[in-house]
Amino acid sequence: MCxxxxxxxxxxxxxxxxxxxxxxxxxxxxxxxxxxxxxxxxMGDVAGRAGVAKTTLYRRWAGKNELVVDAVAVLFDxxxxxxxxxxxxxxxxxxxxxxxxxxxxxTKTALMAVIAESTRDEPLRERIRxxxxxxxxxxVLAGRQRAQARGELPDSPASATGTDDLIFDVIAGAVVHRAxxxxxxxxxxxxxxxxxxxxxxxxxxxxx
Amino acid sequence: MCxxxxxxxxxxxxxxxxxxxxxxxxxxxxxxxxxxxxxxxxMGDVAGRAGVAKTTLYRRWAGKNELVVDAVAVLFDxxxxxxxxxxxxxxxxxxxxxxxxxxxxxTKTALMAVIAESTRDEPLRERIRxxxxxxxxxxVLAGRQRAQARGELPDSPASATGTDDLIFDVIAGAVVHRAxxxxxxxxxxxxxxxxxxxxxxxxxxxxx
DNA sequence: GCCTTTCGCTACGAGTCGTAGCGTAACCCC
DNA sequence: GGGGTTACGCTACGACTCGTAGCGAAAGGC
Numbered sequence: 464m465c466x467x468x469x470x471x472x473x474x475x476x477x478x479x480x481x482x483x484x485x486x487x488x489x490x491x492x493x494x495x496x497x498x499x500x501x502x503x504x505x506m507g508d509v510a511g512r513a514g515v516a517k518t519t520l521y522r523r524w525a526g527k528n529e530l531v532v533d534a535v536a537v538l539f540d541x542x543x544x545x546x547x548x549x550x551x552x553x554x555x556x557x558x559x560x561x562x563x564x565x566x567x568x569x570t571k572t573a574l575m576a577v578i579a580e581s582t583r584d585e586p587l588r589e590r591i592r593x594x595x596x597x598x599x600x601x602x603v604l605a606g607r608q609r610a611q612a613r614g615e616l617p618d619s620p621a622s623a624t625g626t627d628d629l630i631f632d633v634i635a636g637a638v639v640h641r642a643x644x645x646x647x648x649x650x651x652x653x654x655x656x657x658x659x660x661x662x663x664x665x666x667x668x669x670x671x
Numbered sequence: 672m673c674x675x676x677x678x679x680x681x682x683x684x685x686x687x688x689x690x691x692x693x694x695x696x697x698x699x700x701x702x703x704x705x706x707x708x709x710x711x712x713x714m715g716d717v718a719g720r721a722g723v724a725k726t727t728l729y730r731r732w733a734g735k736n737e738l739v740v741d742a743v744a745v746l747f748d749x750x751x752x753x754x755x756x757x758x759x760x761x762x763x764x765x766x767x768x769x770x771x772x773x774x775x776x777x778t779k780t781a782l783m784a785v786i787a788e789s790t791r792d793e794p795l796r797e798r799i800r801x802x803x804x805x806x807x808x809x810x811v812l813a814g815r816q817r818a819q820a821r822g823e824l825p826d827s828p829a830s831a832t833g834t835d836d837l838i839f840d841v842i843a844g845a846v847v848h849r850a851x852x853x854x855x856x857x858x859x860x861x862x863x864x865x866x867x868x869x870x871x872x873x874x875x876x877x878x879x
Numbered sequence: 880g881c882c883t884t885t886c887g888c889t890a891c892g893a894g895t896c897g898t899a900g901c902g903t904a905a906c907c908c909c
Numbered sequence: 910g911g912g913g914t915t916a917c918g919c920t921a922c923g924a925c926t927c928g929t930a931g932c933g934a935a936a937g938g939c
Contacts, residue, residue, distance in 0.1 A: 475907075475908090475913095475914070475915090476906065476907035476908060476912095476913065476914055476915075477905085477906065477907070477913080477914040477915030477916070478904070478905040478906050478907090478914075478915045478916040478917075479905080479906065479907090479915080479916080480915090480916065480917095481905095481916080481917085484916095484917090500790070500791040501787055501788075502788060502791075505894090505895065505896085506895085506896075506897085507894095507895075507896090515917080515918080516917065516918045516919065517896095517897090517918095517919095518897095518898080518899095518917080518918075518919085519916080519917065519918080521897065521898080522916075522917085526896095526897085568790075571790045572787060572790050572791055573787075574787075575783045575784070575786045575787035575790070576783070576784065576787035576788075578783045578851055578852055579709055579780060579781075579782075579783035579784035579787060580709075580710060580784075581854075582708070582776075582779045582780050582783070582851060583708040583710075583780055588854055591852075592854075596852060596853065625860075625861070625864075626864075628853065628855070629861065629864055629865060629868065631853075632845050632848045632849040632852075632853055632865075633841065633844075633845045633848075633865070633868065635844075635848050635852070636841075636843075636844030636845040636846070636847055636848030636849070636852075637840050637841045637844040637845065638844070639844055639847075639848065639852075640840045640841075640843050640844030640847065640848075641840040641844070643786055643790060644786055644799075644804060644840075644843070644844075644847075645804065645836065645839075645840055646789075646796055646800075647836070652833075653833070653837065656833075656834075656837055657837060657840075657841070659872075659875075659876065660837065660841065660869075660872035660873070660875075660876060661868075661872060662872075662875075663871060663872040663873075663874070663875025663876055664867075664868035664869060664870075664871040664872035664875070665868070665871075666871070666875060667867075667868075667870075667871025667872070667874060667875060668867065668868060668871055683882095683883070683884090683938080683939090684882065684883050684884075684937070684938035684939060685882080685883035685884030685885070685936090685937070685938070686883075686884045686885040686886075686935070686936045686937050686938090687884080687885080687936080687937060687938090688884090688885065688886095689885080689886085689936095692886090713925090713926060713927085714926085714927075714928085715925095715926070715927090723886080723887080724886070724887045724888065725887095725888095725927095725928090726886080726887075726888085726928095726929085726930095727885080727886065727887080729928065729929080730885075730886090734927095734928085
């Protein structure tokens with residue numbers, strides 16, 4: 464529930480910020496991303512769509528970068544990991560979900576843009592990490608633990624430190640690269656092949 | 672040797688474009704990317720650095736997107752695939768090279784940005800594909816053929832259609848995600864683990 | 880030597896940025 | 910219910926970038 468900017472010091476009396484305005488602004492931002500894309504999205508346009516003054520936006524967000532991160536972050540909350548009975552099915556399920564999210568025009572145009580900006584903006588990178596990346600990574604952690612409970616993976620893999628991070632980078636990286644760089648569809652056939660490749664690698668690592 | 676914009680129709684007499692200006696502009700663009708990053712790079716600034724008029728830039732490139740793609744494309748020519756004796760060593764070598772390229776501030780800030788732009792600009796996507804993506808993909812093709820010659824991979828893998836594409840998305844995607852999204856170092860330990868994972872998956876696929 | 884094209888330069892309207900200042904509105908606390 | 914405090918809408922502003930137009934001059938092909 465992190466609010467826009469850091470709002471901790473001495474929250475005494477005074478008019479509280481409108482929660483409705485927050486929702487309207489974020490919704491307007493997503494709409495603007497769909498219609499205009501990242502590069503043509505302007506703060507003034509978002510303010511107009513949301514029915515608020517431009518100054519209100521700047522009171523809550525430092526700029527376009529932070530606003531867009533918050534606007535798309537909620538979309539990543541939709542990602543879930545239902546138990547499909549096997550590690551293979553679980554991986555396929557999360558890959559399909561993630562691919563569907565990347566197909567949406569809001570995320571498609573915004574995700575790479577904010578990551579590009581974050582390469583020169585450490586606070587922004589941290590915001591992306593906590594708002595977007597960590598939420599995805601939890602799915603990997605949950606999937607691994609579930610697979611271990613099923614006995615599909617060894618309980619204490621040798622040198623497990625960073626293994627979750629590796630799996631996460633492979634899954635998320637491959638899907639993003641397929642969808643946005645290669646710009647080819649993440650269809651059932653691709654998902655099947657990718658999952659088979661990853662699962663084969665995990666099995667080989669478990670034997671060693 | 673594709674020149675900036677499409678220059679095919681009726682190239683009769685007249686003053687030819689300065690090749691030196693082209694080189695100076697692309698060099699200035701890379702320098703500006705290092706110092707300013709993608710978002711603060713302006714066409715006027717690049718023109719000033721290159722010692723040419725701003726109008727000269729617009730005569731050759733449609734805008735910032737196309738200019739930056741051309742400026743960073745040449746960096747991807749440095750990628751090579753020397754024979755290191757085994758598929759494992761070859762993969763590790765290309766991963767290290769690619770990671771080193773992504774560590775450079777020019778590519779780090781530019782690559783994600785132009786990909787983000789390309790999601791809403793089909794001609795730009797095509798330019799990226801031919802100038803950057805295909806050059807990387809060739810390394811995967813060469814590595815696979817070399818491994819087949821060594822006998823490390825079956826000569827005619829079942830349903831090989833799109834396998835190179837899959838491997839490419841996995842390798843490039845994982846490295847990019849590690850370096851730019853997770854923003855953690857692609858060190859020797861990570862490369863070793865990733866390569867082992869990928870190689871295990873390939874071996875499992877070969878057995879099936 | 881003529882023709883064609885590029886070049887540097889200047890200037891321009893349009894658009895965006897981020898902020899300042901003001902009067903008003905909404906809420907908390909006493 | 911009155912103060913005090915903060916958020917809000919609105920307007921206006923300087924600074925900056927964009928992409929283009931117009932000009933005279935320069936550099937090559939034929």
